[in-house]
Every structure is written in C-alpha cells, then in structure tokens.
Amino acid sequence: QVQLEESGGGLVQTGESLKLSCAASGRSVRAFAMGWFRQPPGKEREFVAAINWDGTVTYYADSVKGRFTISRDSTQHTVQMKMNTMNPEDSAVYYCAADRRIATFTQGDVDGMEYWGKGTLVTVSS
Numbered sequence: 001q002v003q004l005e006e007s008g009g010g011l012v013q014t015g016e017s018l019k020l021s022c023a024a025s026g027r028s029v030r031a032f033a034m035g036w037f038r039q040p041p042g043k044e045r046e047f048v049a050a051i052n053w054d055g056t057v058t059y060y061a062d063s064v065k066g067r068f069t070i071s072r073d074s075t076q077h078t079v080q081m082k083m084n085t086m087n088p089e090d091s092a093v094y095y096c097a098a099d100r101r102i103a104t105f106t107q108g109d110v111d112g113m114e115y116w117g118k119g120t121l122v123t124v125s126s
Helices: none
Strands: 002-007 010-013 018-026 033-039 046-051 058-060 068-072 078-083 092-099 120-125
Touching (some): 002 092, 018 033, 018 092, 018 120, 033 078, 046 078, 058 068
Parallel strands (some): 010 120
Antiparallel strands (some): 002 018, 018 078, 033 046, 033 092, 046 058, 068 078, 092 120
C-alpha cells in the first residue's frame, strides 16, 4: 500500500502563488507516475498535472498550462506543484495521486487511479 499526504494548501489572493507538496510513504513509488487532481465545490474531480516516474515528462491541463509547474525530487517520493498567477477558478480541494500509468492521469481516469491522498484545500480570493 501507498500513503500519500498533501501539504501546502491555504488561502491566497488573486495573482499570488502557492506551492503544494505530496509525500509518499509505505510501498515505494519509484516506478509510479504521480500528480494532482482538483475538485472545485459542486464539480467533478479533474486532472491538473502529472509527472512520470523519473521526472522527465510532465503533462498539464490546459487551464493551468504556463502557470503551474510540477516537479519531483531525486528520491521520486515527493512531488511538488508550484502554482503561480492564481485566480478564483483555481479554488478547489487538491488531491495527490499515484498510478503506474501516466495515462490514468492524462485520461482523467478518477475511478482507475491506484492511490489518492486525502486532499488539501486551496482558496483563491478575488
């Protein structure tokens, strides 16, 4: 089993930045793709960003491309996401996820995702 724990959520104003972190424990995730989904109030969970097992390939949702940057540390057990130029539409619960297939992220396959964190709330005020 893999446990994922998010940190870094909070309240920011429009235009400001925030950095989320996700730490994996338990079974090794070295061979797993990792990434982020988010769920705005009253809406479905949606793909945000993903990074492959060795950190060489990244994918982003169109809505965050150019503003968010996902990265992975050398141990492959921690993933960060720097969010710049935030706006109220970015407000959501952000979930860290891990799966052996990066396509699970890019296809937005919520039901097929192997592991989820409990989420961290991000609120962007206007």
